[in-house]
Amino acid sequence: MGSRQHGQDPKHGLPLSYRDDVSAYTREYAEALDSQDPLRLFRDEFIIPTKKDLKRKVLARDEGEDESSAPKCIYFCGNSLGVQPRSIQQYIERYLRTWATKGVTGHFVPHEDQLLPPFVDVDTAGAKLMAPVVGALQSEVAVMGTLTGNLHFLMASFYRPTKEKYRIVLEGKAFPSDHYAVESQIRHHNLTPDDAMVLIEPESTDSPILTTEQILKVIDDNASSTALILLSAIQFYTGQYFDIEQITAHAHSKGILIGWDCAHAAGNVDLRLHDWNVDFAAWCSYKYLNSGPGGMAALFVHERHGRVDEKQADSDDTFRPRFSGWWGHDSKTRFNMENKFTPQPGAAGFQLSNPSVLDMNAVVASLEIFDRASMAAIRQKSLSLTGYLEHLLLTSPLDAAAEDNKPFTLITPSNPHERGAQLSLRLQRGLLDSVLSHLEENGVVIDERKPDVVRVAPTALYNTYAEVWEFCQIFLEACRLAVRSRGV
Numbered sequence: 001m002g003s004r005q006h007g008q009d010p011k012h013g014l015p016l017s018y019r020d021d022v023s024a025y026t027r028e029y030a031e032a033l034d035s036q037d038p039l040r041l042f043r044d045e046f047i048i049p050t051k052k053d054l055k056r057k058v059l060a061r062d063e064g065e066d067e068s069s070a071p072k073c074i075y076f077c078g079n080s081l082g083v084q085p086r087s088i089q090q091y092i093e094r095y096l097r098t099w100a101t102k103g104v105t106g107h108f109v110p111h112e113d114q115l116l117p118p119f120v121d122v123d124t125a126g127a128k129l130m131a132p133v134v135g136a137l138q139s140e141v142a143v144m145g146t147l148t149g150n151l152h153f154l155m156a157s158f159y160r161p162t163k164e165k166y167r168i169v170l171e172g173k174a175f176p177s178d179h180y181a182v183e184s185q186i187r188h189h190n191l192t193p194d195d196a197m198v199l200i201e202p203e204s205t206d207s208p209i210l211t212t213e214q215i216l217k218v219i220d221d222n223a224s225s226t227a228l229i230l231l232s233a234i235q236f237y238t239g240q241y242f243d244i245e246q247i248t249a250h251a252h253s254k255g256i257l258i259g260w261d262c263a264h265a266a267g268n269v270d271l272r273l274h275d276w277n278v279d280f281a282a283w284c285s286y287k288y289l290n291s292g293p294g295g296m297a298a299l300f301v302h303e304r305h306g307r308v309d310e311k312q313a314d315s316d317d318t319f320r321p322r323f324s325g326w327w328g329h330d331s332k333t334r335f336n337m338e339n340k341f342t343p344q345p346g347a348a349g350f351q352l353s354n355p356s357v358l359d360m361n362a363v364v365a366s367l368e369i370f371d372r373a374s375m376a377a378i379r380q381k382s383l384s385l386t387g388y389l390e391h392l393l394l395t396s397p398l399d400a401a402a403e404d405n406k407p408f409t410l411i412t413p414s415n416p417h418e419r420g421a422q423l424s425l426r427l428q429r430g431l432l433d434s435v436l437s438h439l440e441e442n443g444v445v446i447d448e449r450k451p452d453v454v455r456v457a458p459t460a461l462y463n464t465y466a467e468v469w470e471f472c473q474i475f476l477e478a479c480r481l482a483v484r485s486r487g488v
Helices: 002-007 027-035 040-045 051-055 087-107 119-134 147-158 177-190 212-225 246-251 357-375 375-396 432-441 465-488
Strands: 141-143 166-173 197-200 224-234 257-261 280-283 300-301 409-410 423-427 447-450 453-456
Touching: 027 375, 027 465, 040 357, 087 119, 087 357, 119 141, 119 300, 119 357, 147 177, 147 224, 147 257, 147 280, 147 300, 166 177, 166 212, 177 197, 177 224, 197 212, 212 224, 212 246, 224 246, 246 257, 246 423, 357 375, 375 423, 375 465, 432 453, 432 465
Parallel strands: 166 197, 166 224, 224 257, 257 280
Antiparallel strands: 141 300, 280 300, 409 423, 423 453, 447 453
16 A cells, blocks of 8 residues: 555545545455554453343353454444443442442542542533534533433524514424424424424425525525524434535524534534534533443533523613523522523533432543544544545446446535535435345444445444454445345
8 A cells, every 4th residue: 555545535535546546445455544543542441242232132241252353243323323342330439439438428539449430520521622622612511401301491592583583493203303303492482383493495306405505595584584493413314514604694694593412513523613603502421422322412602602691682681581500600609599590501400310420420431532532633634534434336347347336326415525424325225124024134333224225334443444344345245135025
């Protein structure tokens, strides 16, 4: 491979001459890329399920079973649930030890060997590590609650409909939970979704992409009646990465507040929520952030909305209206138990209840790895890793006699800067079950969206180029067998 490994194609994030090199189709090429990957050692910090794990009927391992030597599965499903960091066990054990030995005093007593501060301050530790993941000030982030719950709390503050401006703009194919949350917020204000919801729909079902120009036009067409815009940073179905900076600036030019669901973006792409002037955002932590099923979520509130010293319009309050709870109260006087709410400045003032310390340990255990790796390095590898996947899928011959007969199409943008780690592949009708069965039999974990789409997401922190190469061999064989079976 020589010196070609050191340069990067600015459009595709791939090694120079990569797409013209026939050796790119070999395992040796993939392994050479792995040998030069600056993030390669982080893989050892995660527990990748083995192929045997996926098929076992009981959780207990056989006596003397050696996990380290067992063949690993190919886990390309971090867009749905990240794998477990090894350090989580130590974090949770330390938490349990603190609770067991200190009881309630564990809220305030520090320890020389603690991994997190006393219980009363764990939210601060979470915000400190989460902020750089999304490009925010620490004061703009709170680790709290659940994704949909946080969207409700944020819309309770930012959706203030009037007779003239009452509509919410969102994707027609937004994740169902976002759609439900918006619809219920509209009904909460005694409005009707048929009138108050403006849905941005793809122009073609064959290519379900929303162009920036299309989004801006919808904003323009509805600017006079729109109170709020809520969009996904990365679209869950197609994997499209929207132009957050441009769309946010355009919304603001029309006097419209805008929020972003970053569930598929946090830990995946190099966000700059503060610099892009985003009003608010929310995300979960169990996908690319690896905190475990249903792990604690987080939210972002730009510093200009988190001030506590400015009188609000049409109100005597000196802070932005929000649903309030005692953990959002000024931490210096929280335990005075007075009944006049004075929020902490920033996103912390949007907290309601004290956080689950158990959950926070899982979040921080993973975020500490991100802190050492950096989102810039993660994004750089992700561009290359997913670009390599795309190259092999689209250019490897499915059949020796015909290279252009692939029974799938890519519905994710081909421009790597308009997507994250995920590629969504639409199979020809009737092939999905057969393809999935072959992948499962060969220890490949991805997910599907019926009736015909598979979502494939190699993750920079723990997936390898060699896994990408192997996945493509298995997937293309699955396609060959599915087409052959259909023709019988």
